[in-house]
Amino acid sequence: MATQLRAHDTADTMPLRDIDVTDPTIYATDSWRPWFARLRAEAPIHYTADSPFGPYWSISNHADIQAVEARPDIFSSSHVFGGITVVDMLGEYNLVQFIAMDRPRHGEQRRVITPSFGPSEIARMAESVRARTAELLDTLPYDTEFDWVDTVSVELTTQMLAILFDFPWADRRKLTLWSDWGGDIEAALNPATKDIRQQHLRDMTDYFDRLFAERKALPPSGDLVSLMAHSDAMGDMEYNERMGNLILLIVGGNDTTRNSMSGMVHAFHQYPGEWQKLVADHGKIPAAVPEIIRWQTPLSHMRRTCVEDTELNGHAMKKGDKVVMWYISGNRDESVFPDAERLDIARPNARRHLAFGFGVHRCVGARLAELQIQILIEEMLKRKMTVRVTGEPEYVAQSFVHGYKKLPVVIERH
């Protein structure tokens, strides 16, 4: 059985070789920072021989993460080898989705959906995102405690995805339900819940199959479902691949953006002076957005698999080795981001963050996520909303999605 971090050891005292940063407790208790600081200082390329997910390499500094991402032919994303998380997605969990493919199939499918995130589509979506965000903010109470995660982050992200898919509005919370089940790896592994999860994912695929058929019968339009339905590379996918790619688009957009919106509130609560700068000058909002995403880093890692023996910065790696790139750590690398723990809305190089990855798989939804966050801040400031965190946040207890389950807040008028 694996050596997860032992309760009596601290990040400073544990033997380096025993460090296993997949341990969910360091995320559940928000105590991951010193573990990664130690790895960056002493072993930025580090080997854990024994973990619940088997042996794996940890890459924890900015430069080496980019070096791995820059060689996708050696460091594969393919689902054939287990995919893009430290958990192997093999056998019945094997999801065929283009984030977990290499070229050429990856590029063919990515090109189908890219136009949905192009400038004209983003401009089209901006209007709806703004209207929906304003509508939601107008329902929020001042001076009364509520949970920011469910009321704001989850709801706005779900709405954003519904706009992207041109999804039937009244049914939009189905997207939340499918995203929660689709992204829940624990539920997939648990015999008591795995059939329930599978049924939800079949419901999702069947629902989208009806939408695909409807949109295919209409002339092509810019929404994501229409683009997929009319394309060669995605128009006739097998059931399993349709399911995999739908989960990618729903979970990929959902668990991530929602946690930026929660992280944002938590970060400004800790650095109120940065919020005051935005209150004083709304022109600073666009530059603040990438810094918020860097600070939160909604996905802690992506994983690759070596397809041949190779070498990374002096470390010999074997064919089949699992290589985990810790974005959460690369974004705290002091050699790139001085005083990295601090939220600094004017950080000159915030755009160099790795939260969206880097290279051929870099997030296609990045612009949409940034837009949603920018609009949220603009609309909050218009309403003179300053948000104060009023209790302990509850964190997601796993090493892939990095985020919040609950964040109690009160809105005050500034």
Ligand code: HEM
């Ligand atoms: C703050 C919000 C977001 C974060 C932090 C985020 C993060 C990421 C990361 C780390 C990757 C993998 C990059 C790599 O392997 O190098 C990725 C890929 C992807 N993301 Fe996002 N994402 C966000 C929002 C979105 C949104 C709104 C969508 C749209 C539905 C989306 C859809 C995708 C897709 C389809 C991929 C696969 C790209 C590929 O393999 O070529 N993401 N994202």
